[in-house]
Amino acid sequence: MRRTTLILIPYLWLLVLFFAPFLIVLKISLSDAALSIPPYTPQLKDGISALIRELDFENFVFLTEDDLYWKAYLSSLRIAFFSTVLTLLVGYPIAYGMAKAPDEWRATLMMLVILPFWTSFLIRVYAWMGILSNEGLLNQMLMWLGITSEPLVILNTTTAVYIGIVYTYLPFMILPIYAALDRLDASLDEAAQDLGCTRTQAFWLVTIPLSKNGIVAGSFLVFIPALGEFVIPSLLGGSGTLMIGKVLWEEFFNNRDWPVASAVAVILLLILILPIVLFQRNQQKQQEAEQ
Amino acid sequence: MSQTVFAPWEDPDEKPLIRFQNVTKRFGEFTAIYDLTLDIFEKEFFALLGPSGCGKTTMMRMLAGFESVTEGRIELAGADIGPVPPNERAVNMMFQSYALFPHISIWENIAFGLRRDKKSKAEIEARVEEMLKLVRLEKFAHRKPHQISGGQRQRVALARSLAKAPKLLLLDEPLGALDKKLRQETQFELMDIQETTGTTFVIVTHDQEEAMTVASRVAVMDEGRVIQVATPAAIYEYPNSVYVADFIGDVNIIEGLASASGPEEYALNWKEGQAPLTATSQKPFSEGQKAHLAIRPEKIRISTERPDDTVNAMQGKVLDIAYLGNLSTYHVELPDGQVIKAQTANTRRIARRNITWEDPVWISWSATAGVMLDQ
Numbered sequence: 001m002r003r004t005t006l007i008l009i010p011y012l013w014l015l016v017l018f019f020a021p022f023l024i025v026l027k028i029s030l031s032d033a034a035l036s037i038p039p040y041t042p043q044l045k046d047g048i049s050a051l052i053r054e055l056d057f058e059n060f061v062f063l064t065e066d067d068l069y070w071k072a073y074l075s076s077l078r079i080a081f082f083s084t085v086l087t088l089l090v091g092y093p094i095a096y097g098m099a100k101a102p103d104e105w106r107a108t109l110m111m112l113v114i115l116p117f118w119t120s121f122l123i124r125v126y127a128w129m130g131i132l133s134n135e136g137l138l139n140q141m142l143m144w145l146g147i148t149s150e151p152l153v154i155l156n157t158t159t160a161v162y163i164g165i166v167y168t169y170l171p172f173m174i175l176p177i178y179a180a181l182d183r184l185d186a187s188l189d190e191a192a193q194d195l196g197c198t199r200t201q202a203f204w205l206v207t208i209p210l211s212k213n214g215i216v217a218g219s220f221l222v223f224i225p226a227l228g229e230f231v232i233p234s235l236l237g238g239s240g241t242l243m244i245g246k247v248l249w250e251e252f253f254n255n256r257d258w259p260v261a262s263a264v265a266v267i268l269l270l271i272l273i274l275p276i277v278l279f280q281r282n283q284q285k286q287q288e289a290e291q
Numbered sequence: 292m293s294q295t296v297f298a299p300w301e302d303p304d305e306k307p308l309i310r311f312q313n314v315t316k317r318f319g320e321f322t323a324i325y326d327l328t329l330d331i332f333e334k335e336f337f338a339l340l341g342p343s344g345c346g347k348t349t350m351m352r353m354l355a356g357f358e359s360v361t362e363g364r365i366e367l368a369g370a371d372i373g374p375v376p377p378n379e380r381a382v383n384m385m386f387q388s389y390a391l392f393p394h395i396s397i398w399e400n401i402a403f404g405l406r407r408d409k410k411s412k413a414e415i416e417a418r419v420e421e422m423l424k425l426v427r428l429e430k431f432a433h434r435k436p437h438q439i440s441g442g443q444r445q446r447v448a449l450a451r452s453l454a455k456a457p458k459l460l461l462l463d464e465p466l467g468a469l470d471k472k473l474r475q476e477t478q479f480e481l482m483d484i485q486e487t488t489g490t491t492f493v494i495v496t497h498d499q500e501e502a503m504t505v506a507s508r509v510a511v512m513d514e515g516r517v518i519q520v521a522t523p524a525a526i527y528e529y530p531n532s533v534y535v536a537d538f539i540g541d542v543n544i545i546e547g548l549a550s551a552s553g554p555e556e557y558a559l560n561w562k563e564g565q566a567p568l569t570a571t572s573q574k575p576f577s578e579g580q581k582a583h584l585a586i587r588p589e590k591i592r593i594s595t596e597r598p599d600d601t602v603n604a605m606q607g608k609v610l611d612i613a614y615l616g617n618l619s620t621y622h623v624e625l626p627d628g629q630v631i632k633a634q635t636a637n638t639r640r641i642a643r644r645n646i647t648w649e650d651p652v653w654i655s656w657s658a659t660a661g662v663m664l665d666q
Contacts, residue, residue, distance in 0.1 A: 195404030
């Protein structure tokens with residue numbers, strides 16, 4: 001009895017906070033846009049039979065007809081992928097440095113990684129606008145140092161989106177990698193050197209494979225939210241950057257087309273579910289193989 | 292005896308494999324090793340023994356190359372190894388935690404060092420199989436380290452560190468994680484492997500029994516200094532200081548003032564109003580010099596009546612009996628409150644023994660039973 005209750009709690013959680021909202025979005029995505037409140041038909045008050053009769057896949061078909069959507073999906077995937085790689089390249093050395101730092105420094109370093117979360121995300125992204133704009137801090141400094149004579153155009157380009165995503169999601173990459181490296185027995189590295197590895201070889205043959213779980217977890221924690229990111233591309237990316245989160249926002253608020261917006265969201269979720277499920281199955285297989 | 296005794300340290304022409312020359316090691320303000328000079332010879336099984344923090348691990352890490360020498364030099368086969376990085380030293384180490392790579396199989400763990408040497412595939416295979424056979428783990432070759440027991444992991448660590456046939460193998464508390472029974476078995480296994488491979492072993496341990504069992508010579512260390520280097524028997528029978536006598540095994544220490552009473556024989560006035568004790572000593576003591584007489588409990592006899600054939604006898608009362616199964620240790624309190632430990636083998640069944648708590652007893656020992664120490 002107690003076991004059933006215990007198992008029930010997470011399922012109830014999932015049901016209320018994930019599955020029910022998802023069903024609502026799915027239902028809207030199968031509806032038609034209409035001039036009403038809320039702006040779609042059929043609605044629940046029309047009765048179950050009318051509801052079932054009038055639902056169709058029209059919106060999903062529409063998504064395949066207009067190339068804006070699949071281009072936005074592809075562009076999002078590309079931006080999410082490259083920003084994940086960049087975040088890994090920046091985050092790994094930081095996590096490594098933290099794990100190797102003397103004990104008395106670790107709490108401070110950890111604090112420094114988490115500290116940005118204490119300020120509003122929106123304010124931090126606006127701050128980047130101030131840094132990256134043509135008259136911004138970065139360009140002023142570069143010109144004062146004489147590195148460039150003309151201001152660099154960074155704001156409202158994809159580069160600014162990359163900078164924003166790497167900056168925002170860096171802690172999500174650092175923390176799992178740090179956790180993996182911190183668990184690593186320092187004598188493993190010494191043993192590798194003792195058996196004839198140079199420091200670099202020891203790093204690639206021992207440290208990297210043993211922090212793989214942290215790398216994979218961190219990459220997913222960056223890739224998944226980056227794929228649906230809306231605030232960063234709309235504030236830093238300007239009109240030239242195409243990302244699905246922005247398209248979704250425009251469908252919803254500019255066009256007031258809830259059904260198409262919902263269809264975009266459902267597809268986005270399906271795209272995200274695929275790597276998550278694959279990742280989970282891979283982890284499970286590994287665990288089974290190890291037992 | 293047909294076999295020659297292995298004792299290269301007694302041969303002045305023998306060149307040591309390792310030579311510590313006035314080695315000092317400091318970590319900031321803290322001095323871990325003070326001006327240490329020590330020779331270790333080829334094929335020795337050398338034990339560094341001491342309490343934690345005595346510098347034994349630092350010495351080992353200097354040999355492996357993980358710590359640099361602050362002053363002095365360390366020679367391996369005549370060459371200074373100071374500037375040689377750990378990966379280029381003909382020295383391998385077996386770590387206390389074993390440090391097996393968890394992501395690769397036992398087979399790959401053993402092959403790890405061989406692969407770094409760019410050996411051919413056939414050579415690597417042959418060597419790994421040989422090592423697996425040496426430690427009797429052929430059946431487990433394709434398991435991962437977490438799929439085998441602690442004792443098996445210990446053997447994998449040994450095989451991995453021996454695979455490259457190092458000139459010197461360092462063992463950092465190699466048996467610390469094993470339970471007592473397995474530890475004892477493994478000690479003999481270690482000795483066998485050391486003999487078959489002919490490798491020089493340097494073992495770090497805080498377990499004196501382990502050091503005594505496996506080592507050809509033991510260095511007893513304390514606070515960054517080597518106090519005594521000798522064979523296990525010499526360390527036990529002829530410790531050079533109260534510290535060593537006390538650290539190795541159980542000992543009774545009786546303090547007194549020495550005065551010569553014959554050739555290499557001294558009378559020790561240990562208490563006013565009591566007959567002086569007689570002890571032999573090759574080390575000379577001046578008249579009235581303070582001396583410590585160290586006697587092992589098993590060299591003290593305990594009896595209910597005064598034995599008439601011994602030179603040293605005292606009366607006391609049994610305070611406590613520690614029954615160890617094969618042995619019993621009697622704690623005998625002398626009239627002045629000092630407690631002397633005497634040990635006897637339990638050759639008779641417990642019910643037939645005639646000494647029990649509170650009994651007045653005599654303890655006695657011969658003149659040669661103890662060692663006189665000046666410090």
